[in-house]
Amino acid sequence: MANSAQLRLGVNIDHVATVRNARGGMHPDPVHAANIAIAAGADGITAHLREDRRHIRDVDIARLKAELTRPLNLEMAATDEMLAIALQHRPNACCIVPERREERTTEGGLDVVGGGARLERLVGELKQAGIRVSLFIEPDAAAIEASSRMGADIVELHTGAYCERALEENSGAVAHELKRITEAARLAHAAGLEVHAGHGLTYNTVGAVAALPEMVELNIGHFLIGEAIFEGLDTSVTRMRALMDAARSGA
Numbered sequence: 001m002a003n004s005a006q007l008r009l010g011v012n013i014d015h016v017a018t019v020r021n022a023r024g025g026m027h028p029d030p031v032h033a034a035n036i037a038i039a040a041g042a043d044g045i046t047a048h049l050r051e052d053r054r055h056i057r058d059v060d061i062a063r064l065k066a067e068l069t070r071p072l073n074l075e076m077a078a079t080d081e082m083l084a085i086a087l088q089h090r091p092n093a094c095c096i097v098p099e100r101r102e103e104r105t106t107e108g109g110l111d112v113v114g115g116g117a118r119l120e121r122l123v124g125e126l127k128q129a130g131i132r133v134s135l136f137i138e139p140d141a142a143a144i145e146a147s148s149r150m151g152a153d154i155v156e157l158h159t160g161a162y163c164e165r166a167l168e169e170n171s172g173a174v175a176h177e178l179k180r181i182t183e184a185a186r187l188a189h190a191a192g193l194e195v196h197a198g199h200g201l202t203y204n205t206v207g208a209v210a211a212l213p214e215m216v217e218l219n220i221g222h223f224l225i226g227e228a229i230f231e232g233l234d235t236s237v238t239r240m241r242a243l244m245d246a247a248r249s250g251a
């Protein structure tokens, strides 16, 4: 079992729902996957209720909130529909993410600088309901300053570009992206924000991000669910957890 002093692992179970939805029906069940992930060492569960409901559905959020023994992090677009759902279910945290219906995945960070009053109102209403608020942002200084000004509790740094460059085996570009994440983590921590990161992380890319001392939580999904096909979800979560812990302890 994970202990609270460790870097936290949030397992994103969206892609279990993607497989389920390919045939309709109930199988495989994302809540069952969440429970396996928790038993294997996940500290929390992340689920992204997209506006188009392409994977997670409203009923999944209700069941996750009712049945989980670990905190739920609800990822959502900055809309009044999603705000109402969050206020109904009261997850432990809400991570506000940018959404474009036609995108294949979350392509960039939230436009916190341009997001203005609407985003600030959403952050305020969630916080007033006792929900911790995270903003999913690019690792850059302007986004961090705006997140802090807006009253967010947490920033989740988008690691997608870093992981893409790693897949291309472009070591110079990987180093550049890692430097952006490293500097952003320092800056966010100094601004009093809790620092999370995620998107596209794999066994190969997790170590460098886990080693950053300011990092408090990593949210990982697509790779873990993909590896689960080959080695089982309990094994993929356990391996990821071990890599995070080894990186954190300098092993």
Ligand SMILES: CC(=O)[C@@H](O)[C@H](O)COP(=O)(O)O
Binding pocket: 012, 014, 048, 050, 075, 097, 104, 105, 106, 136, 198, 199, 221
């Ligand atoms: C915000 C984020 O990184 C995750 O929610 C991820 O987006 C889930 O997968 P999809 O982008 O495929 O919905």
Ligand SMILES: NCC(=O)COP(=O)(O)O
Binding pocket: 012, 046, 156, 197, 198, 199, 200, 201, 219, 220, 221, 222, 223
């Ligand atoms: N916020 C990132 C997340 O929850 C997981 O992203 P991915 O590992 O599914 O790409």
